[in-house]
Each structure stands twice: as C-alpha cells, then as structure tokens.
Amino acid sequence: MNPDGGSAPIPVQSPVQSQVPLTTPPSGRPAADEADYLYHRAPCGYLTTTPDGRILRSNETLARWLGWSTDELGAINFRQLLTVGGRMFHETHVAPILRMHGEARAIAMDLRRRDGSKLPVLLNATMDRHDESAPGDVRIAIFDATERRSYERELLRAKERAEASEERANALARTLQQTLIPPSLPLIDGLDLAAAYRPAGDGSEVGGDFYDVFDLGHDEWIAVLGDVCGKGAEAAVVTAFVRYTVRALAVGMSRPSILMAELNERLIHHDGDRFCTVVIARLRRRGRGWDAEVSVGGHPAPLLLSGDDRARQLDAFGPVVGVIDAVDYHDHVVHLGPGDALVLYTDGVTEASGPEGFFGERRLLEVVDADVRTGADAVVDTVLSEVLAFQHGHARDDIAVLALAVP
Amino acid sequence: MTAVSRHNVSVSGLADGPPIVFVHGFGCDQNMWRHVVPAFETTHRVVLMDLIGAGGSDSADFDAQRYASLDAYAADVTAVVRELDLREAVLVGHSVSTMLVAMVQLAEPERVASLVMVAPSPRYIDEPGYVGGFGEEDIDELLESLASNYLGWSAAMAPAIMANAERPDLGDELTASFCRMDPAIAQVFADATFRSDSRSLLPQLDVPTLVLQCTDDVIAPIAVGEFVADQVPRASLVLLDATGHCPHLSAPEATTEAIVKFVRSSDRASA
Numbered sequence: 001m002n003p004d005g006g007s008a009p010i011p012v013q014s015p016v017q018s019q020v021p022l023t024t025p026p027s028g029r030p031a032a033d034e035a036d037y038l039y040h041r042a043p044c045g046y047l048t049t050t051p052d053g054r055i056l057r058s059n060e061t062l063a064r065w066l067g068w069s070t071d072e073l074g075a076i077n078f079r080q081l082l083t084v085g086g087r088m089f090h091e092t093h094v095a096p097i098l099r100m101h102g103e104a105r106a107i108a109m110d111l112r113r114r115d116g117s118k119l120p121v122l123l124n125a126t127m128d129r130h131d132e133s134a135p136g137d138v139r140i141a142i143f144d145a146t147e148r149r150s151y152e153r154e155l156l157r158a159k160e161r162a163e164a165s166e167e168r169a170n171a172l173a174r175t176l177q178q179t180l181i182p183p184s185l186p187l188i189d190g191l192d193l194a195a196a197y198r199p200a201g202d203g204s205e206v207g208g209d210f211y212d213v214f215d216l217g218h219d220e221w222i223a224v225l226g227d228v229c230g231k232g233a234e235a236a237v238v239t240a241f242v243r244y245t246v247r248a249l250a251v252g253m254s255r256p257s258i259l260m261a262e263l264n265e266r267l268i269h270h271d272g273d274r275f276c277t278v279v280i281a282r283l284r285r286r287g288r289g290w291d292a293e294v295s296v297g298g299h300p301a302p303l304l305l306s307g308d309d310r311a312r313q314l315d316a317f318g319p320v321v322g323v324i325d326a327v328d329y330h331d332h333v334v335h336l337g338p339g340d341a342l343v344l345y346t347d348g349v350t351e352a353s354g355p356e357g358f359f360g361e362r363r364l365l366e367v368v369d370a371d372v373r374t375g376a377d378a379v380v381d382t383v384l385s386e387v388l389a390f391q392h393g394h395a396r397d398d399i400a401v402l403a404l405a406v407p
Numbered sequence: 408m409t410a411v412s413r414h415n416v417s418v419s420g421l422a423d424g425p426p427i428v429f430v431h432g433f434g435c436d437q438n439m440w441r442h443v444v445p446a447f448e449t450t451h452r453v454v455l456m457d458l459i460g461a462g463g464s465d466s467a468d469f470d471a472q473r474y475a476s477l478d479a480y481a482a483d484v485t486a487v488v489r490e491l492d493l494r495e496a497v498l499v500g501h502s503v504s505t506m507l508v509a510m511v512q513l514a515e516p517e518r519v520a521s522l523v524m525v526a527p528s529p530r531y532i533d534e535p536g537y538v539g540g541f542g543e544e545d546i547d548e549l550l551e552s553l554a555s556n557y558l559g560w561s562a563a564m565a566p567a568i569m570a571n572a573e574r575p576d577l578g579d580e581l582t583a584s585f586c587r588m589d590p591a592i593a594q595v596f597a598d599a600t601f602r603s604d605s606r607s608l609l610p611q612l613d614v615p616t617l618v619l620q621c622t623d624d625v626i627a628p629i630a631v632g633e634f635v636a637d638q639v640p641r642a643s644l645v646l647l648d649a650t651g652h653c654p655h656l657s658a659p660e661a662t663t664e665a666i667v668k669f670v671r672s673s674d675r676a677s678a
Contacts (some may be wrong), residue, residue: 051657052623052650079625084541085548088601090555091626091652092502094436097586099656100438108555135657152555 045142051099051127051135053078062142066115080138081111083118091255099135102127108145121151138284170204180210180239181400188221191283191290192405194376197386199349200397205258206236207398208276209346214250217286222250225344225402226299226321238274241269243322246280256280256295257329260321264297266328267322275322279344286391289337289406295329297321300347300361302333303368305379305405307339311369341405343368343405348399354390363390376403408465414456415463418491420448425520426493427670429452430484432502432526433600434593435586435653436462439501442659446667451497452501456487458504460592471595477503477530477603480596481510488518497670502526502626502652505635506605509612521615521664521673527635528627537606540628546601552596555591589665590656609638614644617669619654619662626652643669 004135013132029037039046045062049055058073066081066144079087086109097104104125110118122145128136177199185193199207208228224246228239245266246259253259260280267276277299283290298320305311316332333350336342345364352359366377367386380403410416417437427447429440434552437455447453449645457464458480484507488496500508505527512519531539532546587594616639620632629646636644645665649658 083548083552085550085552087625088541088545088549089434089552091624092432093586093588095651096439096653096656098588099653100441108552110552142556149555156554349590 014309044144045121045140047073047078047138047142049078049138049140051138053138056137065113065119065144068112078138083110083112086110098125098127098138103130108149111142112279120145122148154335163324166204173204173206176206176233176236180206180236180243182212182301185213186215186221190285190288190406191221192376192407193403194380194398194405195402196380198348198384198395198399200231200395205231206233207231208235208239209348209398209400210239211344211400211402212243212246213402214247216250216282221283222246222256223281223283223344223402223404224278225346225400226276226297227346227348227398227400228276235274238267238270239275241270242276242278246278255331256282256293257318257331260295260297260329261327264319264321264327265316265325275320277347278321281342281344282334283404286335289335289340290404292334292336292342292404293331294342295331296333297329300345300350301332302345303343303365304334304336305341305343305368307337312366313365335407336404338406341376341379341403343383343404344402345383346398346400348395348397349383349387349401351397352387352391352399353396354392356390359387359390375407376405379403379405408467410483410490413465414458414483414487415465416454416491418452418454419444420451420453424450424452425674426454426491426496427451428456428484428488428496428498428508430463430498430500430504430508431458432500432504433596434588435501438462438586439653439656440499443655443663443666446663447637447670451670452498454487454491454493455544456484458596459483460589460596462587466589466592469589469592471591474592474595477506477599477605478510479540480504480599481507481514484508485511485514488515493518497521497523497673499523499525499666500527501655502528503600503603506603507610509605509608512612512614513608516613519614521617521670522612523617523669524617524635525655525662526621526624526627526632527617527618528631529609529635529638530603530631531601531626532604538628538630538633540625540631541601543602546598549597549601553590553593553597556574557588557593600622606638609635610640612639612641614641615642615669615673616665618642618644619665620644620646621649621651621654621658622646623650624652645669 040060042059042061045060045065046059047055054077055073058070060070063070063073082090094104094107107123109121109123112119115118123140125138125140127138181197185195195211208230211225213223227374228235245263249259249262278297279299279302280295282293294314294316296318297317301314301316302309303313314332318329319327350359350361350364367382380401383401431437431439436457440455444453459469460466488511496519498508498511505524506529508522512522531541535538539565583591618627618632618636636642647654647658651657654662
C-alpha cells in the first residue's frame with residue numbers, strides 16, 4: 001500500500017475522495033505529527049519521484065487537486081500527469097536542466113486531472129545528488145496557478161495586441177514617410193538627379209527630413225531639401241506643410257531668398273513651436289549648364305563639386321525658418337557647368353557620430369572628392385554608404401541627400 | 408562575425424587528432440555533452456557548439472523566416488565544420504540535430520566520415536503508415552507551453568544579454584546558466600523541429616551511422632529508432648537501457664561506451 005517503497009513510513013491518511021475538511025491541529029500535537037500534517041495538508045502539492053519520474057510519494061493536497069488518491073498516484077510516472085506538449089518541454093528542457101543543475105525553478109506546466117481536465121501549475125524541482133553521475137530522488141513542489149495563468153494569458157494577448165498595433169503604427173509611419181518625399185525624381189534633360197533618404201534607427205518613426213524637385217516651366221526647376229525639428233506624426237504634419245507651401249509659393253516667386261522669407265512667415269503662423277532648416281535651389285538652364293541660385297535657412301550649405309577643382313561647401317547661410325519674424329535671406333549664385341554637381345544634404349550626414357567622433361564636413365568633402373564623379377547616383381551612393389559605415393549601419397538620425405549633376 | 412564565434416564553438420582535446428563534433432538538440436546547449444566529451448579528449452579533436460538561440464550563441468542575425476526550416480540550422484553546423492576545415496569528422500547529433508548532421512553529411516560528404524544519432528527522429532508527427540508519436544495539436548501544446556514558460560523572460564533576460572559586452576560579470580552568469588534558450592527563437596526552432604519531415608534523407612546517407620536508442624523515450628520511441636536504422640543503409644542500432652530523451656545525461660557511461668566502440672570500429676574499417 002505504502003507508495004514510498006519502504007523508507008520512513010508515512011501514515012496514509014484517509015482517502016482523498018472523502019474530502020476531509022482541513023481542521024486546525026490540536027495544540028500540543030507531537031512534532032512528528034505536525035511534520036506529517038504539514039506535508040499532507042500543505043498549501044501546495046508535493047511529489048517525490050525516482051530520477052526516471054516514478055512517483056514514490058505524494059501529498060494529499062496534490063491528490064485532492066488531481067482527483068486521485070495518494071496510493072493511485074504512487075502507481076504512475078510523473079510524466080503521465082503531464083500533457084503531451086508539456087511532456088515534450090519536460091523531456092527536452094526541464095529534465096536535462098534538473099540532471100545537470102540539480103534544480104529547476106518556476107516551470108509552468110499543465111497537470112492532467114483524473115477527469116481529463118487540466119490544472120495549470122507552477123513547479124519547482126530539486127534532485128538529490130551525491131555527485132552528478134549518481135542522481136537521487138527528485139522532489140517537486142507544485143503550486144496551483146489557475147488564476148495566475150488566466151492572468152498571464154491576458155498579458156500574453158495584450159502583448160500580442162501591442163505588437164500588432166506597433167506593427168500597424170510602423171506601417172503607418174512608413175506610408176506617411178513616403179508622402180514626404182517624391183516617389184521618383186523627375187527626368188530633366190541635361191541635369192542628372194539622384195537622391196536617397198534613410199530613416200533613423202529601424203525606421204519605425206517618421207523622421208523630419210524631406211526633399212522635393214519640381215518644374216516651374218521654361219527650363220526652370222526648384223530643388224528643396226530640409227529638416228523639420230522633431231520626429232513622429234506631429235513633425236510629419238509640419239514637414240508636409242513645408243513641402244507643399246514651398247510648391248505653392250514657388251509659382252511666380254522670383255528668387256529663392258524671397259520664397260524662404262515667405263515660408264518663414266507662413267510657418268510662424270502655422271505652428272509657433274516647430275521650426276525647420278531648409279535649402280532651396282532654383283535652377284535655370286544656361287548654355288550647356290545651369291545657373292543655380294541657392295538660399296539657405298539655418299541649414300548646412302550645399303557642396304559644389306567641380307569637374308576641375310576641389311569640392312567645396314558654398315559660403316551660404318541664413319537664419320532658421322519658423323522662429324523669428326521678418327528676417328532676411330540671401331541668394332548665392334553659382335554656375336554648374338558640365339562635370340559639376342550640387343549636393344544638398346541634411347545634418348544626419350555631418351552629425352553622424354561613430355567611434356571616431358562626428359562625420360563632419362571635412363570628411364564629407366574628402367569622401368565626395370575621392371569619388372570619381374560618375375554622376376549623381378555615384379555621389380549619393382558614396383555619401384550614404386560612407387555615413388552608414390561610419391555609424392556601423394545604425395543611423396541615429398535621418399539622412400537625406402540630393403545630388404544634381406551636369407553630365 | 409565568424410561561425411565559430413557566432414556558435415560559441417569550443418575546441419578541446421588533441422589538436423591534430425581526428426575531429427569529432429557534438430551538436431545538441433532542441434531545448435539544451437553544448438553543456439549537455441559534458442559527461443561524454445572527456446572520453447574523446449585523449450584521442451580526438453573535440454568540437455562543441457551552440458545552435459542559434461541556445462546557450463552562448465549570438466543570435467543577432469536571426470531571421471524567423473529563414474529559420475522556419477531545419478536547412479538553416481544545418482547550414483550553421485556546416486558553416487562551423489567548414490570554417491574549422493574539418494575533414495573525415497565524426498558528427499554526433501542529439502534529437503533534432505541527428506537530422507542536422509545528416510544534412511551536413513549530404514552537403515559536405517568529404518568532411519564527414521561517420522554519424523552518431525542519439526535519440527533520432529526524422530518525423531515526430533504521425534502519418535498513415537508511420538508512427539512518430541505526436542499529433543499536430545501536441546506541437547501546438549508545446550508551443551503554448553514554451554510561451555507560458557517564457558512570459559517574463561524578455562524583460563528579465565534581454566537587458567542582461569544586451570549589456571553583456573559591458574558587463575562581463577553578467578556574461579559569466581549567463582554562461583553558467585543551463586540550457587538557456589532565447590524564447591522567440593525557441594518558438595521558431597520548436598516549430599521547425601517538430602513539424603519537420605526528414606525521412607527522405609535517410610536512404611541517401613552513405614557513411615557508417617550509429618543509432619543510439621533509449622528504451623523508454625517519449626520523444627523518440629523505439630519504433631522510430633528502428634525506422635531510422637532500417638532506412639539508413641549503413642546503420643547499426645544500439646539499444647540503451649535508459650529512460651528519457653537524453654541518454655548522455657541519464658546513462659552517460661553506456662552512451663559514451665557505445666560511441667567509443669563505434670568510432671573505433673569505423674576507424675578500423677577505414678584503416
């Protein structure tokens with residue numbers, strides 16, 4: 001009868017099915033009885049098994065939970081109490097840990113009751129070991145985790161919902177981002193264009209960088225590139241406002257500096273908190289090249305790559321757009337002949353930081369100068385790959401580059 | 408990153424000895440070979456590795472889509488074997504890795520001299536005419552079990568692992584932990600493992616193969632071990648009097664002895 005197979009006998013208490021109400025032991029009960037009471041009526045289940053899982057002893061609490069008697073439990077293997085999936089987890093993960101470590105903690109399992117229903121439990125197990133090659137008995141403490149498990153299931157579902165909604169938010173951010181840059185650049189006879197936009201980090205947040213190139217008619221084009229302060233949906237609203245305001249104002253506006261001043265006023269009245277930095281270039285065809293009027297509003301000045309001179313940064317500057325009322329902007333005029341190129345970029349390029357410090361203007365000039373200038377594409381590719389490599393592939397800020405090259 | 412560092416490869420034993428590679432199965436890491444390895448260190452160059460998401464492996468470039476197939480895990484083992492430029496190696500796999508080492512043998516025949524399959528199963532799910540021991544719903548139950556066991560894992564462990572480089576003390580703690588599994592990868596690996604079907608590989612294997620079968624293994628029952636030994640042309644089956652799925656832990660002496668014997672006899676055969 002006794003399932004412990006001959007070691008210290010534990011008096012088998014009344015069979016479980018009788019559901020004896022737990023009563024307070026009378027005071028003055030002998031210590032041995034108290035230990036026995038504590039074993040059988042503990043608020044958790046106890047099991048002792050052989051290393052192979054054969055049940056040597058179990059307490060009444062567990063027997064009651066499962067609907068078996070302690071005698072009946074003594075006739076089976078612990079594995080038989082597990083669901084098939086739980087058994088797989090036990091065999092591949094828990095049992096090896098127990099063998100190697102002598103202990104496994106907080107394992108979530110479902111135990112099968114006599115009636116086939118499942119009892120969610122958390123269990124801790126220890127294995128007696130004289131040394132690792134001589135495993136002894138396994139002792140398992142089992143805690144009813146019914147409420148906890150349903151709470152955890154809620155948590156798990158909440159986590160899945162959060163992940164799904166994050167994925168939707170990311171998709172939304174990507175869609176929104178795509179509206180801030182043109183889907184493709186226009187084809188201009190005699191002017192080779194290339195651009196790249198790379199969002200910061202994993203691209204899950206809408207950045208503030210944008211660029212645009214559009215036609216004013218009569219061989220006149222506007223190229224604009226900028227950076228709205230901040231990130232996320234609110235910044236995106238301002239970015240869209242700036243991009244479309246530039247488009248609307250450009251018609252009939254004589255010079256980029258006037259366009260910039262007007263944009264400044266509009267932005268101040270649109271949103272007092274958000275500002276941006278912008279560079280606007282108006283290009284007009286002249287001979288085999290283009291005249292470019294460049295106006296800068298708080299933005300890094302563009303680079304001029306010359307076919308027969310070293311690359312240099314234009315000496316152009318002007319105040320940030322959207323902060324101070326009634327400021328003046330200037331136009332910087334350059335001529336782009338065959339082999340020349342104008343490169344507009346955001347501070348995600350020059351302020352990219354890596355182990356060697358900031359990427360910086362000087363490094364940028366060296367990079368584009370070393371480039372063989374086989375066209376706008378090559379310039380943009382070189383800048384982007386150098387800046388990313390400098391940051392080991394993890395861009396901390398958005399990067400936008402726009403190159404206009406005269407073939 | 409090299410395959411050797413990515414898979415936390417450790418090499419011990421005779422530097423110029425014949426190579427023997429041990430590959431752990433689902434749910435564990437290279438630690439589980441600890442009782443078997445010493446017997447080979449005097450005669451072999453012993454190579455241990457952790458599969459992606461297990462033990463001390465680096466899982467930075469884990470891609471759930473790619474690793475939905477066992478081919479990706481086998482390619483990782485192949486990469487280690489190639490990088491160490493092993494030739495005529497004995498590949499020892501446990502559980503699902505028995506099929507991984509089979510794939511490596513087929514991909515790199517000249518690098519593999521023989522195979523040892525500890526508790527193999529090429530197909531866990533029953534089919535008409537084949538008993539693998541499990542149904543689809545059992546695999547779902549396992550995945551659920553994994554999910555509930557790792558609910559709090561990410562929050563508790565991820566920072567420790569991420570900060571690993573700057574905090575070597577934590578790194579030591581992780582190395583000392585047993586059978587560590589990245590929960591997201593464990594889900595994908597379990598799914599790939601228990602829904603795989605590698606039966607068609609078995610007749611193609613053309614190296615001496617030892618099949619070690621436990622007498623009482625719920626994951627890989629005797630009938631499955633016999634199936635494997637029957638399908639692999641040059642297989643020999645050894646039945647180990649061991650309970651459970653990990654005879655290298657529950658019956659390490661018998662397991663080691665069987666492998667030593669097999670390796671010696673194949674050496675003689677090839678000499």
